[in-house]
Amino acid sequence: MNKIASIFILIGLLLTTGCTSIMTAEQAAPTLNKPQVDELQIAVVDHRPYVVNGDKLSGFEGLSRSGFGIPYTRNLVTGETMPQHLGKRLAAGFIRAGINAKLIPTTPQVNINNIKADADTPAIIIVLNEWKYDHHAFTDNSWYDFDLIIKDGSGTTLINKNFTGEQDIPSMHTNDLQLLYKERFELAFADAEIQALL
Numbered sequence: 365m366n367k368i369a370s371i372f373i374l375i376g377l378l379l380t381t382g383c384t385s386i387m388t389a390e391q392a393a394p395t396l397n398k399p400q401v402d403e404l405q406i407a408v409v410d411h412r413p414y415v416v417n418g419d420k421l422s423g424f425e426g427l428s429r430s431g432f433g434i435p436y437t438r439n440l441v442t443g444e445t446m447p448q449h450l451g452k453r454l455a456a457g458f459i460r461a462g463i464n465a466k467l468i469p470t471t472p473q474v475n476i477n478n479i480k481a482d483a484d485t486p487a488i489i490i491v492l493n494e495w496k497y498d499h500h501a502f503t504d505n506s507w508y509d510f511d512l513i514i515k516d517g518s519g520t521t522l523i524n525k526n527f528t529g530e531q532d533i534p535s536m537h538t539n540d541l542q543l544l545y546k547e548r549f550e551l552a553f554a555d556a557e558i559q560a561l562l
Contacts, residue, residue: 393456426497
């Protein structure tokens with residue numbers, strides 16, 4: 365009887381507190397216009413200085429601070445690197461828009477000029493210069509600074525445009541952070557100069 369009572373209590377707690385799963389890449393994918401190409405390749409490069417120098421892992425997402433301001437490192441709960449995490453969501457957004465999108469694997473040490481797509485396939489390269497949050501009871505800022513590079517099928521750079529900003533964090537829940545990242549990419553890909561090339 366004690367086991368049955370415990371099960372009912374657990375079910376009651378789940379119903380009253382809610383049980384939210386982490387959104388998949390498809391669910392958190394940005395809404396993007398269908399490009400004028402049939403396929404493209406995507407590379408996300410983690411050039412955040414503290415990742416390149418080895419101070420933080422590439423899965424670093426931000427800091428959360430105790431009441432005394434002591435910082436604690438927070439990595440992505442999915443266990444992915446930031447390029448994998450963001451790249452999957454970007455690719456899912458383009459796939460949903462109706463094109464074949466593939467990821468090019470990268471490392472923090474990769475030279476952007478050496479990133480090559482398959483022959484005759486355009487490439488989108490996202491270079492993360494900054495991408496983190498710093499959460500405290502009295503402040504909850506997040507920052508982004510990334511370059512969006514578009515190369516044509518021959519590897520020629522058509523545009524290299526920077527997007528920088530600071531945002532409040534809606535909450536520390538993984539899904540809310542994913543929606544924040546989704547919004548950043550939607551704004552970048554809605555840029556008139558970017559759309560003219562896609």
